[in-house]
Amino acid sequence: MLKDITVGQYLPGDSFLHRLNPRTKIVVTTLLMVAIFLIVDGPGLVGLGLLLGLIYVLSGLPGLMLLKGLRPLVLILIIALPLQILFTPGEVLYYLGPFMVTREGIYQASLLTYRLAALIMLTSFLTLTTSPVALTDGLERILKPLEKIRVPAHELALMSTIALRFIPIFAEEAEKIMKAQKARGADFDSGNLLVRVRNLVSILVPLLISAFRRADELAMAMEARCYRGGDNRTRLNLWRMRLPDYLTLILGVGVLTYALLGRIY
Amino acid sequence: MSIFVEDLTHIYMPGTPFETKALDGINLRIDKGEMIGLIGPTGCGKSTIIQHFNGLLKPTAGRIQIDGLDLSLMKGNHLRKLRQKVGLVFQFPEEQLFEQTVFEDISFGPRNLGVAQEEIAERVRWAMEVVGLDYDELYHRSPFNLSGGQMRRVAIAGVLAMRPQILILDEPTAGLDPQGRDELFKQIRCLWRKLNLTVVLVSHHLTEVATHADRIVVMHQGKIVLDGKPGRVFEKVDILREIGLGVPMVTDILSHLNQRGWSLPVDVLTEEEAAIQIAKQWHARQDLS
Numbered sequence: 001m002l003k004d005i006t007v008g009q010y011l012p013g014d015s016f017l018h019r020l021n022p023r024t025k026i027v028v029t030t031l032l033m034v035a036i037f038l039i040v041d042g043p044g045l046v047g048l049g050l051l052l053g054l055i056y057v058l059s060g061l062p063g064l065m066l067l068k069g070l071r072p073l074v075l076i077l078i079i080a081l082p083l084q085i086l087f088t089p090g091e092v093l094y095y096l097g098p099f100m101v102t103r104e105g106i107y108q109a110s111l112l113t114y115r116l117a118a119l120i121m122l123t124s125f126l127t128l129t130t131s132p133v134a135l136t137d138g139l140e141r142i143l144k145p146l147e148k149i150r151v152p153a154h155e156l157a158l159m160s161t162i163a164l165r166f167i168p169i170f171a172e173e174a175e176k177i178m179k180a181q182k183a184r185g186a187d188f189d190s191g192n193l194l195v196r197v198r199n200l201v202s203i204l205v206p207l208l209i210s211a212f213r214r215a216d217e218l219a220m221a222m223e224a225r226c227y228r229g230g231d232n233r234t235r236l237n238l239w240r241m242r243l244p245d246y247l248t249l250i251l252g253v254g255v256l257t258y259a260l261l262g263r264i265y
Numbered sequence: 266m267s268i269f270v271e272d273l274t275h276i277y278m279p280g281t282p283f284e285t286k287a288l289d290g291i292n293l294r295i296d297k298g299e300m301i302g303l304i305g306p307t308g309c310g311k312s313t314i315i316q317h318f319n320g321l322l323k324p325t326a327g328r329i330q331i332d333g334l335d336l337s338l339m340k341g342n343h344l345r346k347l348r349q350k351v352g353l354v355f356q357f358p359e360e361q362l363f364e365q366t367v368f369e370d371i372s373f374g375p376r377n378l379g380v381a382q383e384e385i386a387e388r389v390r391w392a393m394e395v396v397g398l399d400y401d402e403l404y405h406r407s408p409f410n411l412s413g414g415q416m417r418r419v420a421i422a423g424v425l426a427m428r429p430q431i432l433i434l435d436e437p438t439a440g441l442d443p444q445g446r447d448e449l450f451k452q453i454r455c456l457w458r459k460l461n462l463t464v465v466l467v468s469h470h471l472t473e474v475a476t477h478a479d480r481i482v483v484m485h486q487g488k489i490v491l492d493g494k495p496g497r498v499f500e501k502v503d504i505l506r507e508i509g510l511g512v513p514m515v516t517d518i519l520s521h522l523n524q525r526g527w528s529l530p531v532d533v534l535t536e537e538e539a540a541i542q543i544a545k546q547w548h549a550r551q552d553l554s
Contacts, residue, residue, distance in 0.1 A: 176355070179316065179355070181361060183321065183424070184361075185349060185427060201363065206363050
């Protein structure tokens, strides 16, 4: 259940995607994310699907893992889809009580589903094939030029890595605490709202406490090893830009250009 | 209450790259009133198996019966009643404390079971006494301002207040000082005798549990490798060493002496007894030569 959260999880491997420079992956992911929300034409949408398929093949990831990552989407769609379908004005297909189902509504709803699914897949590809260390590395390199205008690039990168790194840990912890409270007769699945909220407190309080404790311990451990920001730090692994990186970048820019042109004309 | 486990297999996250077989065809029978030590190195599946005993985990294959009732058939309310009878104290249970006072926290369990207010007060007082906490001094304090050992006791009292008939403790002494360990074990043993409980002590520390339990079950890689009286288990020094469990110092000394031509019994548990045995043979050898 909670353990199935794949966001922020890294799956070691040696695929084309794994070997790509993290900088390339972050930049291209961002480009494609923008493109996903710009593309509206049929051929473009099909092309996007094919592109995601290609990335999937190049990633060497198990398909089930990606599908599981899509599960949280279902909840969002349950809320968003009816609204989209019922409240988009346009050509009426049929009436549902006081509401009407429109052709545009259905189109918008399917587009929304498609886009969100593509978005989640795309980010999953990034986090599943890039280790947290590589991810920070990439982020930092990208933000480096901004240090001239006092953007704390290294600190930002570090913070985001730590946040990503802790998602699965907290999911695990929440599950453990939930089990412990269940063992004490807590019921999280039934009962009235008040009881449920009260029972939820029995998970949230210990979880919050442990989050602070972990943060404290981590800070202490880093200080004990004389950690001090990014100045003059060297790296064990140096990522170089290679031919596949340039090709991927060109592909990303190409897709975005196509999306932009599609919007303008 | 008795626990009966038949061909129990549990696989975590089946069908993913993280798939792991935590339990592999376990057969186990724990009778009413037994005090069992469930021993094994980290990752052997001991924490997984105990979560099956109160229905927190469902078996991938096989079944579990508590007092003849099949757990896989239980749902909702029945499962909650079962969890009242099978008290499970998790590892580092102090991490699940959340209420504003010690009293409130210990009464969380009984409250969930719908116990009447007056009886809850009575149970909280009783549970605190059992684990050696001063009720009048501590009941209104915040559990987060207590010492680590006291927090552990509050958490254990929280499970005891549900009045379970089977008590399972997962590494109850982890992180406690030697004195605290001894005390806790004594309290558990006292409770076990008084209430005729069935107790399962889970630990990776063989020596510590051996002196308190009547029967030892050793697990390794999801399987049961040894099962019997502490003395009998210690006789299998080789197996214990092979799976990376520490052998008690007494057993270690005796088995080393045996390798050098002595013939001492290895199922001795205390230093005194070992000393007597060694002295006896020492004299016998002196007489011979």
